[in-house]
Every structure is written in structure tokens, then in C-alpha cells.
Amino acid sequence: xxxxxxxxxxxxxxxxxxxxxxxxxxxxxxxxxxxxxxxxxxxxxxxxxxxxxxxxxxxxxxxxxxxxxxxxxxxxxxxxxxxxxxxxxxxxxxxxxxxxxxxxxxxxxxxxxxxxxxxxxxxxxxxxxxxxxxxxxxxxxxxxxxxxxxxxxxxxxxxxxxxxxxxxxxxxxxxxxxxxxxxxxxxxxxxxxx
Amino acid sequence: xxxxxxxxxxxxxxxxxxxxxxxxxxxxxxxxxxxxxxxxxxxxxxxxxxxxxxxxxxxxxxxxxxxxxxxxxxxxxxxxxxxxxxxxxxxxxxxxxxxxxxxxxxxxxxxxxxxxxxxxxxxxxxxxxxxxxxxxxxxxxxxxxxxxxxxxxxxxxxxxxxxxxxxxxxxxxxxxxxxxxxxxxxxxxxxxxx
DNA sequence: CGTCTATTTGAATGTACTCAAAAGCGGTGG
DNA sequence: CCACCGCTTTTGAGTACATTCAAATAGACG
Numbered sequence: 001x002x003x004x005x006x007x008x009x010x011x012x013x014x015x016x017x018x019x020x021x022x023x024x025x026x027x028x029x030x031x032x033x034x035x036x037x038x039x040x041x042x043x044x045x046x047x048x049x050x051x052x053x054x055x056x057x058x059x060x061x062x063x064x065x066x067x068x069x070x071x072x073x074x075x076x077x078x079x080x081x082x083x084x085x086x087x088x089x090x091x092x093x094x095x096x097x098x099x100x101x102x103x104x105x106x107x108x109x110x111x112x113x114x115x116x117x118x119x120x121x122x123x124x125x126x127x128x129x130x131x132x133x134x135x136x137x138x139x140x141x142x143x144x145x146x147x148x149x150x151x152x153x154x155x156x157x158x159x160x161x162x163x164x165x166x167x168x169x170x171x172x173x174x175x176x177x178x179x180x181x182x183x184x185x186x187x188x189x190x191x192x193x194x
Numbered sequence: 195x196x197x198x199x200x201x202x203x204x205x206x207x208x209x210x211x212x213x214x215x216x217x218x219x220x221x222x223x224x225x226x227x228x229x230x231x232x233x234x235x236x237x238x239x240x241x242x243x244x245x246x247x248x249x250x251x252x253x254x255x256x257x258x259x260x261x262x263x264x265x266x267x268x269x270x271x272x273x274x275x276x277x278x279x280x281x282x283x284x285x286x287x288x289x290x291x292x293x294x295x296x297x298x299x300x301x302x303x304x305x306x307x308x309x310x311x312x313x314x315x316x317x318x319x320x321x322x323x324x325x326x327x328x329x330x331x332x333x334x335x336x337x338x339x340x341x342x343x344x345x346x347x348x349x350x351x352x353x354x355x356x357x358x359x360x361x362x363x364x365x366x367x368x369x370x371x372x373x374x375x376x377x378x379x380x381x382x383x384x385x386x387x388x
Numbered sequence: 389c390g391t392c393t394a395t396t397t398g399a400a401t402g403t404a405c406t407c408a409a410a411a412g413c414g415g416t417g418g
Numbered sequence: 419c420c421a422c423c424g425c426t427t428t429t430g431a432g433t434a435c436a437t438t439c440a441a442a443t444a445g446a447c448g
């Protein structure tokens with residue numbers, strides 16, 4: 001059931017059998033249908049989720065009701081609002097499933113217990129967050145310095161498989177442009193290339 | 195010399211005297227004059243720096259030679275290119291001092307030694323990176339979803355002291371707009387308010 | 389005081405947006 | 419199996435926000 005998760009962990013820290021078992025013992029399992037929410041803005045994000053199968057999006061809804069996608073999460077990525085999760089304050093993000101999805105869940109109490117019993121997990125999560133931070137910073141630079149076409153090409157190169165899986169208007173939202181603009185950009189590119 | 199740093203640490207994890215002493219023993223001290231580099235793109239970032247006094251900027255230079263500021267770092271913030279630091283690969287960022295600056299430095303070997311001898315530090319750095327990640331994600335949403343004026347107002351509210359300390363064109367670069375645009379935005383605001 | 393850099397202002401341009409409508413696509417039920 | 423409905427993508431026209439380029443003014447520093 002959780003092989004991919006254990007593998008993900010063991011690529012970063014070394015666990016013995018007892019530690020693995022303990023880890024698995026605090027994990028819960030969740031299935032989401034398409035469009036079902038994992039968390040909603042205004043409520044506290046009770047779980048961190050590891051994607052076993054499927055795809056989710058994390059997004060904010062602004063005062064005009066427009067959605068802005070922060071993150072897509074596919075297999076082998078963690079998902080959730082870290083800030084809400086750790087502080088217990090209401091989240092500002094919505095997270096829902098773009099496909100039928102299965103998650104491994106861990107709640108805050110379990111995570112803290114885990115840190116206590118197996119301190120190596122501090123390292124595991126530090127490494128994860130560190131990577132996520134590095135990626136986020138790159139996206140900031142991209143967002144503030146590059147025109148839409150270039151941002152699209154970056155996305156296209158870095159996440160070629162994601163682009164197949166996800167409706168175009170969601171990608172536009174992730175890139176910070178309108179669906180109309182993305183459509184035009186793709187048209188221009190296809191006229192220029194072949 | 196390092197009181198502020200020790201305080202910063204002890205607000206997050208509890209250290210006994212021996213642990214404190216060990217921590218301090220691996221710290222080096224560095225002074226930078228205004229405009230002096232902490233790291234440059236193309237070289238490996240050898241140190242993480244804790245700002246004891248002063249202010250630095252982290253920025254990327256694009257192919258047209260334009261600078262894009264990722265981060266300002268003032269007293270009690272860590273600075274450096276995490277990715278380069280941990281992987282030993284050349285950095286893509288420049289970091290230099292906007293004011294005369296003093297730093298507490300730790301190199302990678304020392305940091306790993308620290309993790310080994312005082313595993314609590316994994317937690318300390320996890321918490322730091324976690325906060326930085328949360329902040330970076332918010333900036334992503336802001337960058338992709340809000341017009342320049344709104345982004346400026348956010349900056350103005352969140353970092354009122356920084357705005358006093360830093361030349362306006364650097365703030366424009368941080369916001370992802372031209373100095374001319376920021377000047378016009380500020381003019382409009384001052385005409386509208388009073 | 390003079391030089392260099394930062395900020396402001398103006399005019400023209402461009403990129404991306406809004407609004408509106410048509411075309412395409414996929415799923416559902418008759 | 420086809421027809422219809424809803425949603426996504428495309429296309430068009432007009433607009434707005436921010437940029438570029440150029441020049442003037444203001445400020446900082448030696």
C-alpha cells in the first residue's frame with residue numbers, strides 16, 4: 001500500500017524495520033473523487049498528504065472570485081498547507097483533486113510523535129521543504145522577470161507529463177495568465193516552430 | 195558577539211551551555227563593505243550567513259543583464275543560496291551588501307557536524323526553511339495574481355522599515371516592475387490619499 | 389563643487405486583459 | 419448511436435496597465 005512512500009523516505013534517511021512500522025502505523029489512507037476537496041480556505045488543514053495516486057491542485061481564490069493555482073501535486077509529492085497545518089490557523093488555500101486520488105495522511109500529533117521517536121524525520125521533512133523552497137524561489141524569479149510565453153515554455157519543459165494530464169486553463173492559472181492568453185501563446189508557438 | 199543568533203536559535207530549540215558553545219565554535223565572522231559580494235553566480239555558495247547587522251540582497255541577472263531581486267536580508271535573517279550550499283553546485287544568484295554588514299557564517303561541513311552532534315538543529319533549520327517556504331509561496335500568488343500597485347502596497351505594509359532603508363529602484367526590482375513604474379505608482383497613491 | 393546615480397516625467401509602444409462569441413470536445417440520456 | 423448540454427478552447431476587437439526610450443530634475447558622495 002505505502003511502498004512508494006517508504007521508498008521516498010528511505011531515499012533520504014535510513015530507517016530500520018521498527019521505525020518503518022511505526023511510521024506506517026501513524027499513516028491514514030484517504031481516497032478522493034475528482035473535484036473533491038482535501039482542504040478548504042477558512043478551515044484548518046489537519047493533514048499533510050502524500051500522493052499515492054492521482055493529482056491535486058492548491059489554489060487561492062481572490063476577492064473577485066478568480067482562482068490562482070499555486071501548485072499541482074502528483075504521485076510522490078506532499079500536499080497541504082504547511083502554515084495552517086503547523087500553526088493550527090485557518091488556511092487561505094483550497095486543495096482539491098483533479099483526478100481520482102489516493103493519499104497517505106499524517107496528522108500533526110502523529111508528526112510530532114514521529115519527530116520525538118524517530119528524530120531522523122526532522123531531516124526528511126527538512127530536505128523536502130528545502131527543495132520545495134528552492135523551487136518556489138525560482139518560480140518567484142520567473143514570475144517577476146519573464147514574459148508569459150517564456151514562463152509557459154519553462155513549464156512545458158520542466159513538467160511535460162503534467163501538461164498532458166491537466167486542462168489548459170488550469171495551467172494558465174498556474175502561470176498567472178488568462179486561458180485566452182495561453183491559447184494565443186500556444187498558437188503563436190505552433191505557427192513559429194513547424 | 196553572537197547574542198542575537200543564540201537568541202534566534204533558543205526561541206526555536208532549547209540548548210544547554212555545551213551545545214551553545216559547540217555551535218558558536220563552528221561559527222565564523224565576516225564583515226562586508228557596501229556593495230561587496232557575499233556570493234556570486236557561477237561560484238559555489240560556501241556559507242550560510244546569519245545577518246548580525248546590515249542588509250543584503252539576493253538577485254539573479256537575466257540574459258539582458260537586468261537584475262531581479264529575490265530577497266532582502268536584514269538583521270536576524272539567514273542569507274545564502276541553499277541549493278548551491280547543499281549540493282555544491284554553482285549558484286545562479288548574486289548576493290551583495292546594500293549596507294556595511296556583519297555576518298555569522300557556517301559552512302557545510304560544520305552544519306553537518308552540528309546535525310550529527312546536536313540533532314535538534316535539524317529542527318531549527320527545518321522551522322526556518324518552512325517559514326521561508328510559506329513566505330515564498332505567498333509571494334508567488336501575489337506575483338501571478340495581483341497588479342503592481344497592490345504588490346507595492348503589500349510590500350509597503352509588510353516591510354515598512356525596509357522601505358526606509360532601501361533605494362526605490364531596488365524595491366521595484368523586488369516587485370518585478372521598472373523603477374519608472376514604481377515612481378508613477380507612488381505618485382498616484384500620494385495624489386489619491388491626502 | 390562637480391560627478392555619478394536615483395528619481396521623476398513624458399510620449400509612444402507592447403503585452404496581456406476584458407468582453408463577446410464561435411468552435412470544439414466529452415459525457416449523458418433519450 | 420446520435421443529439422444535446424456543459425465546459426474548454428479558440429478567435430476577434432477594443433482597452434488597460436506596464437514597458438521602453440528619452441530627457442529633465444533631484445540627491446548623494448567624494
